[in-house]
Amino acid sequence: MQTPRLPPFDFQPQPYTGPSPDEILKLRQEFLNPGIFLYYKKPLTIVQGKMQYVWDETGRRYLDALGGIVTVSVGHCHPEVVAAAQRQNELLQHSTTIYLHPNVAEYAEALAAKMPDDLKVCYFVNSGSEANDLALLMARAYTGNYDMIALRNAYHGGNSSGMGLTAHRTWKFNVPHSFGVHHAIAPDPYRGVYGRDDAEAGRKYADDVQSLIDFATPGQVAGFIAESIQGVGGCVVFPDGYLEHAYKYIRAAGGLCIADEVQTGFGRTGTHYWGFETQGVIPDIVTMAKGIGNGAPLGAVVTTAKIAAALAQRVHFNTFGGNPIVSAQGKAVLEVIEREKLQANSLSLGNHLAAGLERLEAKHNLIGDVRGKGLMLGIELVKDRATKEPAKAECAQILETCRNLGLLLGKGGLHGQTIRFSPPMCIHQADADFILAVLDQALAGV
Numbered sequence: 059m060q061t062p063r064l065p066p067f068d069f070q071p072q073p074y075t076g077p078s079p080d081e082i083l084k085l086r087q088e089f090l091n092p093g094i095f096l097y098y099k100k101p102l103t104i105v106q107g108k109m110q111y112v113w114d115e116t117g118r119r120y121l122d123a124l125g126g127i128v129t130v131s132v133g134h135c136h137p138e139v140v141a142a143a144q145r146q147n148e149l150l151q152h153s154t155t156i157y158l159h160p161n162v163a164e165y166a167e168a169l170a171a172k173m174p175d176d177l178k179v180c181y182f183v184n185s186g187s188e189a190n191d192l193a194l195l196m197a198r199a200y201t202g203n204y205d206m207i208a209l210r211n212a213y214h215g216g217n218s219s220g221m222g223l224t225a226h227r228t229w230k231f232n233v234p235h236s237f238g239v240h241h242a243i244a245p246d247p248y249r250g251v252y253g254r255d256d257a258e259a260g261r262k263y264a265d266d267v268q269s270l271i272d273f274a275t276p277g278q279v280a281g282f283i284a285e286s287i288q289g290v291g292g293c294v295v296f297p298d299g300y301l302e303h304a305y306k307y308i309r310a311a312g313g314l315c316i317a318d319e320v321q322t323g324f325g326r327t328g329t330h331y332w333g334f335e336t337q338g339v340i341p342d343i344v345t346m347a348k349g350i351g352n353g354a355p356l357g358a359v360v361t362t363a364k365i366a367a368a369l370a371q372r373v374h375f376n377t378f379g380g381n382p383i384v385s386a387q388g389k390a391v392l393e394v395i396e397r398e399k400l401q402a403n404s405l406s407l408g409n410h411l412a413a414g415l416e417r418l419e420a421k422h423n424l425i426g427d428v429r430g431k432g433l434m435l436g437i438e439l440v441k442d443r444a445t446k447e448p449a450k451a452e453c454a455q456i457l458e459t460c461r462n463l464g465l466l467l468g469k470g471g472l473h474g475q476t477i478r479f480s481p482p483m484c485i486h487q488a489d490a491d492f493i494l495a496v497l498d499q500a501l502a503g504v
């Protein structure tokens with residue numbers, strides 16, 4: 059079998075002169091959080107990036123098909139995004155909301171223009187966890203209710219409220235958490251009780267939301283939060299109609315509906331700009347991070363003026379939220395997505411990649427399921443298609459082989475059994491074909 063070759067790319071990375079990987083590892087082991095994990099047996103050091111590619115310290119190039127964990131939306135160091143941040147860096151790096159600054163105001167206007175209906179009021183924060191924390195506060199302040207419904211298999215952040223909403227043991231510390239949060243059954247058509255052959259699966263899964271309202275709450279809730287596709291949970295796509303029914307039950311119980319678009323926003327799903335649109339719903343609150351800033355520490359919450367008014371009962375302040383530099387960078391990201399038609403690229407290359415993954419599924423028994431939308435795709439690996447036993451070790455092995463062949467992928471799912479594909483939306487067909495060729499070889503080697 060021939061070794062697949064990375065598509066040609068006319069770019070010369072700078073020579074790297076910093077500490078060696080061993081030295082970095084030593085520093086990290088001595089001075090950084092011991093709980094953080096590394097992906098590969100021989101850790102990978104990345105020192106430069108350009109569009110869909112990154113380089114290690116030796117100058118070796120890799121295709122970044124994970125996009126810095128779904129964060130590099132328009133390409134590493136996209137020239138327009140870099141220029142926007144650099145221009146602002148030289149003028150004024152920081153002000154806060156106690157003064158006027160054009161960047162945050164103009165950025166809010168541009169972001170609001172992307173939202174449907176009267177979702178027009180923007181709050182800027184520094185991360186997805188913070189965005190969800192604020193959304194939770196908003197739902198409670200507006201409704202006067204306390205209980206929240208989230209989903210099993212969800213990931214919403216690593217701060218204490220995000221951890222409470224999250225529903226994987228992996229990320230939950232054994233401390234008081236999940237105050238008032240109840241987790242409904244994950245609407246997972248592959249592992250759940252209602253499969254893709256059940257046209258009513260969306261409603262049937264949503265009935266568990268109603269059941270929680272009836273049996274686990276006073277009958278009134280503050281709200282419901284869901285990712286539009288579960289990312290960390292392994293790219294789980296809900297059956298049609300799920301959010302529509304869940305939202306109906308929540309609103310009838312006085313609650314607000316929150317869409318966590320941290321991974322699914324900004325055109326990544328291809329057919330729509332926002333993931334919730336793929337389910338035909340309009341939330342009351344939308345949270346964003348990751349791809350919003352193409353790598354800048356930026357998150358946002360967008361809601362209606364009526365809901366925002368509830369949060370004006372007290373001062374809500376965030377020192378860095380909407381900082382002039384990240385606002386410039388976030389606005390440039392919106393412009394690049396538009397000008398370079400990256401949503402359309404997500405759709406066509408996502409479809410191309412998904413079709414190739416389905417061909418690999420026909421060839422390799424290890425693939426139990428192929429799923430996703432646009433450039434947010436996943437393949438779940440199983441030891442046996444009948445028992446669906448998660449193929450955790452095989453998944454890790456495939457990631458290692460792919461890395462050795464120049465391809466960086468992600469993994470997800472409770473057991474780390476699902477390979478995830480979320481490259482920058484600027485990839486070309488040759489990149490998608492490279493992903494498929496490398497994966498084919500890696501799967502054959504298991």
Ligand SMILES: Cc1ncc(COP(=O)(O)O)c(C=O)c1O
Nearest residue numbers: 185186187213214215285320347
């Ligand atoms: C769907 C979702 N929400 C929230 C978060 C938390 O974002 P952050 O890590 O920026 O706090 C993540 C992070 O992976 C995420 O995937």
